[in-house]
Amino acid sequence: MTVLLRTTTLRVAYGDVRVLDGIDLEIARGEFVALIGPNGAGKTTLLHAIAATAPLCDGHVAIDGHDLAKTPREAKQALGLAIDPPRLPALLTGRECLALFAGARGLPAIPPATLALGETLSLTPMLDRRVASYSLGMRQKLGIMLGLIGEPPLLLLDEPFNGLDPRSALAFKPHLASLVARGDTSVLLATHSLDIAERHASRVVLLMDGRVRRSWDAGELAAMREHPERSLEKAMAEACSA
Amino acid sequence: MSALHPALRADWLVLRRTGAVASVRMFGAPVLLLACCVALACGDLYKGYGWCLAAAALPALGGSHAIAHRRVLDALERWRFGWCGALPIARGRTAWTLSIVTIVALLVSLMFVSALLLIVSVSAPHRGDLPYALAGIDLALIVGTSVAMVRALRIGARTNHAGGIREPVLALPWLNDTRLPHLPDWQRRAALVRWRRGGSFVMVGIVLGAVPMGAPMVPVAGLVLLVLSWSWLAVAMRASADATTDAVRLLGATPLDFARARRASFRYPVAAALCGLVWMIVGIALLRQGMIAPAWIVLAGIASAWPMLRILRTTRDTESSA
Numbered sequence: 039m040t041v042l043l044r045t046t047t048l049r050v051a052y053g054d055v056r057v058l059d060g061i062d063l064e065i066a067r068g069e070f071v072a073l074i075g076p077n078g079a080g081k082t083t084l085l086h087a088i089a090a091t092a093p094l095c096d097g098h099v100a101i102d103g104h105d106l107a108k109t110p111r112e113a114k115q116a117l118g119l120a121i122d123p124p125r126l127p128a129l130l131t132g133r134e135c136l137a138l139f140a141g142a143r144g145l146p147a148i149p150p151a152t153l154a155l156g157e158t159l160s161l162t163p164m165l166d167r168r169v170a171s172y173s174l175g176m177r178q179k180l181g182i183m184l185g186l187i188g189e190p191p192l193l194l195l196d197e198p199f200n201g202l203d204p205r206s207a208l209a210f211k212p213h214l215a216s217l218v219a220r221g222d223t224s225v226l227l228a229t230h231s232l233d234i235a236e237r238h239a240s241r242v243v244l245l246m247d248g249r250v251r252r253s254w255d256a257g258e259l260a261a262m263r264e265h266p267e268r269s270l271e272k273a274m275a276e277a278c279s280a
Numbered sequence: 281m282s283a284l285h286p287a288l289r290a291d292w293l294v295l296r297r298t299g300a301v302a303s304v305r306m307f308g309a310p311v312l313l314l315a316c317c318v319a320l321a322c323g324d325l326y327k328g329y330g331w332c333l334a335a336a337a338l339p340a341l342g343g344s345h346a347i348a349h350r351r352v353l354d355a356l357e358r359w360r361f362g363w364c365g366a367l368p369i370a371r372g373r374t375a376w377t378l379s380i381v382t383i384v385a386l387l388v389s390l391m392f393v394s395a396l397l398l399i400v401s402v403s404a405p406h407r408g409d410l411p412y413a414l415a416g417i418d419l420a421l422i423v424g425t426s427v428a429m430v431r432a433l434r435i436g437a438r439t440n441h442a443g444g445i446r447e448p449v450l451a452l453p454w455l456n457d458t459r460l461p462h463l464p465d466w467q468r469r470a471a472l473v474r475w476r477r478g479g480s481f482v483m484v485g486i487v488l489g490a491v492p493m494g495a496p497m498v499p500v501a502g503l504v505l506l507v508l509s510w511s512w513l514a515v516a517m518r519a520s521a522d523a524t525t526d527a528v529r530l531l532g533a534t535p536l537d538f539a540r541a542r543r544a545s546f547r548y549p550v551a552a553a554l555c556g557l558v559w560m561i562v563g564i565a566l567l568r569q570g571m572i573a574p575a576w577i578v579l580a581g582i583a584s585a586w587p588m589l590r591i592l593r594t595t596r597d598t599e600s601s602a
Contacts (some may be wrong), residue, residue, distance in 0.1 A: 089533035111535040119533035129469040142534040177359040
């Protein structure tokens with residue numbers, strides 16, 4: 039399997055606080071990796087370090103074979119980061135946000151697949167209204183659509199199910215699974231929803247104190263699903279206290 | 281202190297911790313405004329003293345109203361919908377705190393104007409008339425700030441600050457860059473929100489009320505146009521720079537072509553600056569005071585150059601750090 043993302047000894051610090059302390063991570067094409075860990079473990083920072091929206095103290099990120107520091111545009115072409123709801127521009131409409139991101143990605147217009155995703159998430163009727171009038175869930179949906187625009191090979195999602203209504207969450211999970219199943223898209227999902235990680239991920243990585251503490255591969259996750267007495271929740275608790 | 285809104289202390293701590301740049305952003309505009317007023321009052325740009333006083337009092341009135349109106353509305357929104365929004369704080373306490381802060385800022389401004397006038401009185405051509413200038417500017421500051429305070433508190437905190445902004449009467453498709461569509465819309469709406477927060481065209485009435493009795497209407501219209509176009513220029517440039525910074529940050533994870541983004545970011549501010557400049561030239565022509573034209577153009581240039589440089593720096597910084 040070809041490696042789509044490779045991070046080497048990634049270090050990020052905010053002032054004196056070291057948030058990521060030498061993260062080595064590889065994600066293959068078509069892999070669904072869930073990033074779990076307690077609050078402050080560095081999950082969000084890792085996603086932002088990979089997306090070049092957090093400054094690195096040390097280390098390298100390579101996406102689809104392109105070094106993020108040396109050839110950022112080529113690396114970012116293969117990357118999609120879902121936008122945090124509070125960061126969305128209140129003065130633009132949802133459709134204008136999508137057009138802005140499509141333009142930044144070099145696309146001539148909003149791709150039909152993105153508009154279809156809007157339909158799946160029931161956001162279409164709201165797309166011509168200003169973001170200022172959106173609820174948290176609507177902003178979350180728009181943030182997801184912005185991350186997935188152009189269907190880049192590597193998707194970085196930070197708690198995308200927060201604020202989503204059950205119907206939209208139910209529709210989004212198979213959409214994500216179908217993208218991964220096609221084999222050309224990989225997902226790195228930071229989440230506290232261990233059931234989603236256990237059910238949909240092909241690998242789960244536990245991050246603690248800025249380091250990778252433990253990871254569970256597809257075989258271990260399959261075993262957890264088969265045995266009701268075993269669960270990712272228990273496995274995580276054991277790994278955290280070890 | 282306990283009777284004041286708790287967010288005031290937090291705002292003060294944030295201001296102290298964010299350092300010199302934040303302080304310049306906070307105090308720079310009022311200090312520059314007051315210095316300009318004093319310079320106009322003491323200068324020899326106008327032939328009649330009445331005009332000289334009007335030229336000083338007008339920006340004091342308009343500027344103090346705009347600054348106070350916007351900052352009170354910003355604080356109301358921040359305190360009502362920010363981290364402390366859910367705290368059980370009486371509405372009266374918010375109004376009381378903002379009144380105290382505004383009065384303190386007004387007193388400091390009055391002292392600053394007095395000190396400046398005292399310093400420049402040594403060489404001012406209208407030395408004997410400086411008490412009148414002091415009274416004129418002080419009165420303008422008090423009226424401008426008080427009206428702004430009352431209006432802002434009546435409006436209160438708004439949930440949807442983007443509401444009511446219409447699409448432009450004249451569609452200008454050439455402003456849009458296909459690689460960064462709708463950035464000019466973002467900049468224009470940000471400028472309009474900021475312009476309205478400064479009190480918008482209500483100021484024209486207040487400004488006209490401060491013009492000396494018997495003054496000819498054509499030069500008065502010229503002066504009003506000058507003040508308004510300069511204010512618009514400053515507002516539009518700063519709003520454009522802020523919107524660009526936000527846009528570049530938002531698009532940080534995309535393969536954005538920064539050279540093209542830089543060019544796209546300049547389209548709206550340049551168009552807004554040209555519009556402002558046209559009105560400024562009309563104002564100067566109506567005023568029939570050819571010698572103030574260079575001063576206004578230079579001031580307009582300074583007001584617009586800093587945000588333009590910020591746009592340049594934002595796109596360069598992001599590019600190099602990527």
